[in-house]
Amino acid sequence: MVVELKKLWSIGLFFFLSFVGNGQENKLFLPLTISFSDISIDSALRKIELQTALHFTFNSDLIKNSPRVKADFQQVPLCIVLDSIFTNPRLDYKIIENQLVVFEQTNRIVANLAASENLLVPSFTFGGFISDIDNGEPLPFAAISLQNSTLGTMSNEEGVFSFKMANPKATDTILISYMGYQSLKLPLQTIGNSQHFRLQSVSIPLQEVVIRGLYPENLIRLAILYKEKNYPNQPFKQRAFYREYIKRDKNYSIYSEGILDISKRAYRPTLFREQVRLVKQRTFKSFNLEDSVQFKLHGGIQSSLDLDVVKNDFPFLMIESMSDYVYQMRDMVLNDGKLTYKIEFNSKNPKMPFTYEGCIYIDVVSMAFVKIEFEYSKMALLAMRNAFVLKRSPKLNIIPIFAQYSVSYKQFEGFYYIHHIKGELGLKAKRKQKFLSSKYYAGFEMVATELSGNESHQFVANQKINASQIFSDLSSYYDLKFWESENFILPEEDLMKAFERLRLAK
Incomplete structure (x- = not known):
């Protein structure tokens, strides 16, 4: 097999994997230049041993009947090289002194959600x-x-x-x-x-005695260094409620929502992408074909996965690109009862394409990123005006007005897991040779409702969905009973009125 690494294109921007840490585990993230010319896995591992001074420990069954390795790596993290050799997403790696241990992940997460004999209250x-x-x-x-x-x-x-x-x-x-x-x-x-x-x-203004000598850039660098200990180092599975919509002015054109199972990867560089299984879905569509402009956006599920800003490093959270931004300490606020630094950031050169501005929240004690709110700068929107829309009429001019995002994490058993992701895009649509224009609002939102460990985090082929595909492919009357025992975000009042209008029109 010949391995060629590709950059990930997501919502109009390249995200580069850049993991920084302390101690032995950081050796897994150090870049390695090495090539294999159609050799066995065992020979490939011996070549890595000679170059890194590490010695492998693993169960020989892991490489039985494995194909030969033919690959060329240039400055690629060691863990990515190992992913390419073993081609097994369930494997993880740990360095103990000069031993590199390869092992299958176990069910570390045990959420206390199942019924037991001691339960005293019914559902x-x-x-x-x-x-x-x-x-x-x-x-x-x-x-x-x-x-x-x-x-x-x-x-x-x-x-x-x-x-x-x-x-x-x-x-x-x-x-x-x-x-x-x-x-x-x-x-x-x-x-x-x-x-x-x-x-x-509860507002906790920063006093001069507190902020003296406390530089926000140093806090962000420290939070980056602490990512390895603050975020899960093994794959996990989440159940999530997901919804996306398109509105013309104040009227909904498309509204889709569903329950997803997501197989999340560990917070380290890896070749394997996250997988999504659709549990159930509902879609509401309301088009006036005479005057409605129909277009569809890039898959919002994939955008939600890409917006895990701690896993998929964004420039304002990367040590090598922090010099392009200005950071200012603004406040201290409570998050889940814990003190949190609030840091604002802006691009030093807002006229450059693909720049951001927003707020970063860092837990005072754990130094974990707990929430990030950001948006594209105006110049970035102009540069990306054709990147947001997947399908549109050729007679239509699309001008993006804003693109805003919010990502938050929640702590459980010592690690912070992705909890809530929200994005909204404002567009102005104008037909060519027409004077009047309409404003469209397209958004997506995902909230984790349950976390679980699993002996196998791989979904079978017929269960997986393409996270980049357009989500709204069903149309039926909206019924709250549809969700049965699942947790979901209740529709807002204007949405419920729209559902009722659709029902009465049938």
């Missing part, structure tokens, strides 16, 4: 409205979870949510959290079917 669903305690404003995308578990959901843009639990314990606690607010911890026994939950805003 339970509750919902409500989450707002600011002072002004009553709704808190969109607040996190609702079962404490000390990976089960959770989020409120919608109007602060409304529904949360389902399969056989929780009577002693369980519900956690409601929102960035910059004091978290609510509520015993399950005190919660009714529907309630109004009010959160208290």
Whole structure:
């Protein structure tokens, strides 16, 4: 086999894998230049041993009946070279002194979500409205979870949510959290079917004595160095609620939502891509063929996977490109009851293409990236005006107005896992030789509702979907019962009205 590494193109930008760490494990990420001329795997490993002064330890069954290796690597991380040789996504590598151990991953994650003999409460669903305690404003995308578990959901843009639990314990606690607010911890026994939950805003301004000598660039560099210990070093599987939409002005043209199983890769360089299995899906379409402009965007599922900014390094989180940005400490806020640095960043040269601006949130104690909000600069939007749309009429001019993204992580058993991803694109569409134009809004959102370990993280071929394909391929009446026991984000009020109009029109 001849191995050729390709750069990953995602939402209009190249993302380069750049992992920096401390200790022996960092040797796995060091670049290696080596070639193999149609030799056995055993001979290839011996050649690596001679060049790296490491000695391999592994079960010989791992290389039985393996094909011969023919490849040329130029400055490629050692772990990528090993992925290419073994071609087994279930293998992982660990360096102990001068021994490089190759082993099959085990089921490290054990989420306490299954029923047991000690469960005291039957299946339970509750919902409500989450707002600011002072002004009553709704808190969109607040996190609702079962404490000390990976089960959770989020409120919608109007602060409304529904949360389902399969056989929780009577002693369980519900956690409601929102960035910059004091978290609510509520015993399950005190919660009714529907309630109004009010959160208290907490701001912690940085005093001069605190920020003296504390440079935001140093905090980001430290958080980059700590990625190896803060994020999972083994593959894992997540269940997630996903939705995407296209709106013309204030009216929905397409709305699709579904439940996905995602096989996530470890937070290290790897040749293997993440896999997606579709569990269920619903799609709502409403087109006026006389005056509606129809177009479709690049696959939002793949964009969601690519927006894991800690795994797929973005320039503003890469040590070698940090000099292109200006970082400013702005505040300290609470996130899940923990102090978090808030750092703003902007490009030093906003006229350059493919530049960003936004905010980075870093946990004060763990130094983990917990949330990143960012958007493309205006020059980047102009440079990428044709990169966002997959299909459109040739009579249509498309001008991007904004492209905004938000990515957050949630801690469980010592590691931070991707939790919520949201992206929205604003476009102005104008037919050629026409004076008036319309504004379109296209967005996607993914929230992890459950985390699980699995002996095999590979989905069989007929279960996998192409994450880059257009998601909206079903059309039927929207029914809340469709979700059964799954957690999902409740549709906003204007969406429910649109669903009802569609139902009455049939």
